[in-house]
Amino acid sequence: MSDLVNTSVSTTVSDATNDTTIHDLGYQRYEGARDGVRGAWRALFGQGFRAMFGLGRPLKSKAVPAFVLAATMLPSLATLAASSATQGQLPIMYGGLIQSQLILFVLFAAAQAPELLSHDQQHRLLPLILTRDVTRDVYASARLAAVLCALLAVCAAPLLLLYIGEIGIAADPASAFAKMGTKAGPVLMQATLTAWVIGAIGAAMASMTARRAYATASVIGVFLVAAAVSIGLDDLAGVSADVSRFVDPLRSLHTMSLILFGEKTRAMELTAPPPLWMFAALAFSLGAVGVLATFWRVRRVRV
Amino acid sequence: MPPPSEPEDVPIALIITHELTRRFGDVTALDGLTVSIEPGITGLVGSNGAGKSTLVKILLGLLEPSSGSANVMGHDVERASRAIRSLVGYMPEHDCLPPDMTAAEFVSFMARCSGLPATAARERAAEVLRHVGLFEERYRPMRGYSTGMAQRVKLAQALVHDPRILVLDEPTNGLDPAGRDEMLALIQRTGREFGISVLVSSHLLGELERVCDHVVLIDAGRLVRAARLGALTGETGTLLVEVDGDVEAYCAALVAHGLVVQRDLLRVLVELPNGDDAESVARMFATHDIVRDVAVATGVGLLRMERRRGHLEDLFAGAIS
Numbered sequence: 001m002s003d004l005v006n007t008s009v010s011t012t013v014s015d016a017t018n019d020t021t022i023h024d025l026g027y028q029r030y031e032g033a034r035d036g037v038r039g040a041w042r043a044l045f046g047q048g049f050r051a052m053f054g055l056g057r058p059l060k061s062k063a064v065p066a067f068v069l070a071a072t073m074l075p076s077l078a079t080l081a082a083s084s085a086t087q088g089q090l091p092i093m094y095g096g097l098i099q100s101q102l103i104l105f106v107l108f109a110a111a112q113a114p115e116l117l118s119h120d121q122q123h124r125l126l127p128l129i130l131t132r133d134v135t136r137d138v139y140a141s142a143r144l145a146a147v148l149c150a151l152l153a154v155c156a157a158p159l160l161l162l163y164i165g166e167i168g169i170a171a172d173p174a175s176a177f178a179k180m181g182t183k184a185g186p187v188l189m190q191a192t193l194t195a196w197v198i199g200a201i202g203a204a205m206a207s208m209t210a211r212r213a214y215a216t217a218s219v220i221g222v223f224l225v226a227a228a229v230s231i232g233l234d235d236l237a238g239v240s241a242d243v244s245r246f247v248d249p250l251r252s253l254h255t256m257s258l259i260l261f262g263e264k265t266r267a268m269e270l271t272a273p274p275p276l277w278m279f280a281a282l283a284f285s286l287g288a289v290g291v292l293a294t295f296w297r298v299r300r301v302r303v
Numbered sequence: 304m305p306p307p308s309e310p311e312d313v314p315i316a317l318i319i320t321h322e323l324t325r326r327f328g329d330v331t332a333l334d335g336l337t338v339s340i341e342p343g344i345t346g347l348v349g350s351n352g353a354g355k356s357t358l359v360k361i362l363l364g365l366l367e368p369s370s371g372s373a374n375v376m377g378h379d380v381e382r383a384s385r386a387i388r389s390l391v392g393y394m395p396e397h398d399c400l401p402p403d404m405t406a407a408e409f410v411s412f413m414a415r416c417s418g419l420p421a422t423a424a425r426e427r428a429a430e431v432l433r434h435v436g437l438f439e440e441r442y443r444p445m446r447g448y449s450t451g452m453a454q455r456v457k458l459a460q461a462l463v464h465d466p467r468i469l470v471l472d473e474p475t476n477g478l479d480p481a482g483r484d485e486m487l488a489l490i491q492r493t494g495r496e497f498g499i500s501v502l503v504s505s506h507l508l509g510e511l512e513r514v515c516d517h518v519v520l521i522d523a524g525r526l527v528r529a530a531r532l533g534a535l536t537g538e539t540g541t542l543l544v545e546v547d548g549d550v551e552a553y554c555a556a557l558v559a560h561g562l563v564v565q566r567d568l569l570r571v572l573v574e575l576p577n578g579d580d581a582e583s584v585a586r587m588f589a590t591h592d593i594v595r596d597v598a599v600a601t602g603v604g605l606l607r608m609e610r611r612r613g614h615l616e617d618l619f620a621g622a623i624s
Contacts, residue, residue, distance in 0.1 A: 027434055027462075027497040032419070033419075033420055033423065034417070034418040035418045037385075037418070038418075039415060039420060040415065040418050042415075043412060043415030043421075043424075044416065047412055056408065057403055058403055123398070123399065123402070124395070124397050124398060124399045127397075128413065131364070131365060131388060132416035133385070133389065133418045303360075303365050
């Protein structure tokens with residue numbers, strides 16, 4: 001017995017010594033393929049996209065993506081279930097569902113975009129990446145693309161679920177599809193523009209600071225402040241809703257969805273909202289500002 | 304581009320800077336630095352703030368020079384920084400390891416950032432990590448790594464894309480003496496056996512002495528001295544003798560034989576004749592004989608007799624202060 005103990009102790013000791021010596025196993029040249037900038041872009045994009053969902057990261061980083069996906073998909077499922085149970089008596093309101101989901105998309109961007117853009121600055125990985133086949137613009141575009149694609153997946157998922165579900169629960173899916181086919185465009189347009197606005201602004205705010213907590217707070221802060229200003233304009237300054245609506249990106253995204261899916265609120269029945277193209281143009285410009293701000297910032301980060 | 308007919312035995316300068324200047328506002332970090340660095344292991348020495356990191360960052364294309372030019376293996380750092388990137392591996396002085404990634408993931412990610420395909424990147428990462436002495440630990444998040452392990456990962460990521468030049472910024476910072484020795488041995492082997500040129504910066508002259516072929520000393524952004532280490536610390540014309548016994552009498556006897564002698568506690572420094580001609584060499588051998596014979600005659604024990612080597616510190620002492 002004591003022999004056994006001795007053996008195990010001596011093994012541990014010799015292992016410990018091995019760890020501190022440098023083993024001579026030779027060094028080999030690398031003669032294989034090099035994909036240059038394109039390969040580097042794909043690596044930055046791929047690693048970034050996975051990080052947006054906390055893949056390849058500890059369990060903790062998966063919490064927010066999992067919560068947001070569940071919290072946005074479940075209401076869609078519930079709506080479908082209710083509609084199915086009442087044989088379509090309860091109409092499926094896309095715009096109504098989106099309103100409650102927008103803030104969750106913001107939460108997703110706020111929690112996850114810093115995983116890429118602040119994280120690399122916080123751990124001073126960025127200067128190292130920039131000595132590789134990566135210029136600042138390549139870095140910014142790959143990380144932005146990762147954030148935008150992840151947002152697109154998250155924003156499109158509940159809408160696509162509704163869309164596919166609505167066809168699936170219909171008594172006659174074929175005729176339902178014929179009738180519903182026209183909704184595919186609005187579903188994609190709404191998801192794309194939502195991801196574009198929230199993703200680009202989220203990425204821009206996240207790239208501004210190396211501190212994750214500040215980055216997260218600033219993403220949420222931007223949207224909250226915009227909402228507060230918009231309400232303030234409504235209530236205090238008495239500016240017309242048409243104008244104040246444009247100040248709050250989330251409110252305009254919601255109004256856009258109502259127009260896109262042909263749904264109406266009481267207020268919209270009283271006064272018709274501005275035309276769709278104005279909302280689309282606004283969303284496009286907001287996202288573009290976010291994209292440009294991200295590039296601007298990454299070009300100026302001191303390394 | 305260097306002309307293809309360049310003879311191979313002539314050392315081609317690896318890195319050339321000309322009147323390189325970099326200012327940060329009022330601070331001049333590099334002040335008209337002109338230096339040429341040859342293949343091999345080169346030490347870049349200077350006190351903190353001497354401009355070492357600024358020079359390194361300019362060579363890597365991370366910073367732009369305010370004026371002057373720099374050239375790495377025939378590529379201008381401003382115009383051809385992309386060509387330089389695949390030739391250079393950089394180990395920064397600062398921490399750069401994401402704590403939630405494993406070493407294997409991190410090094411393979413850095414390989415992919417140099418354009419290696421995913422599979423090749425994974426294989427290279429495993430190989431290089433083994434080379435620097437990281438085995439099972441490479442699958443653990445780097446959060447728990449010791450300084451020594453972290454430094455090895457940083458070296459591994461600099462090597463993973465098989466660069467022609469390694470640029471190491473203060474690689475021994477924060478290491479204990481044993482870790483320092485291992486890191487230096489690793490650097491030396493990388494430079495000698497694998498044909499990768501190394502530019503290693505440090506504020507400690509002594510440790511570079513052991514591994515470098517060349518030393519470049521800079522201070523306040525200016526070049527103080529650049530030279531081959533062999534030439535700098537070659538044998539001097541002094542014979543160091545250590546004896547056991549009556550040193551006083553021994554010295555007196557040596558002087559009586561016409562030698563120039565200096566006493567340093569128990570050690571005796573005997574001046575040797577300079578020159579390569581036959582007469583000087585003969586007199587040099589004769590001096591050794593006298594030292595031995597006098598020791599026998601005065602009855603002291605001869606403990607050690609060797610040519611004294613110059614030390615880097617001696618050479619640079621004046622320059623640094």
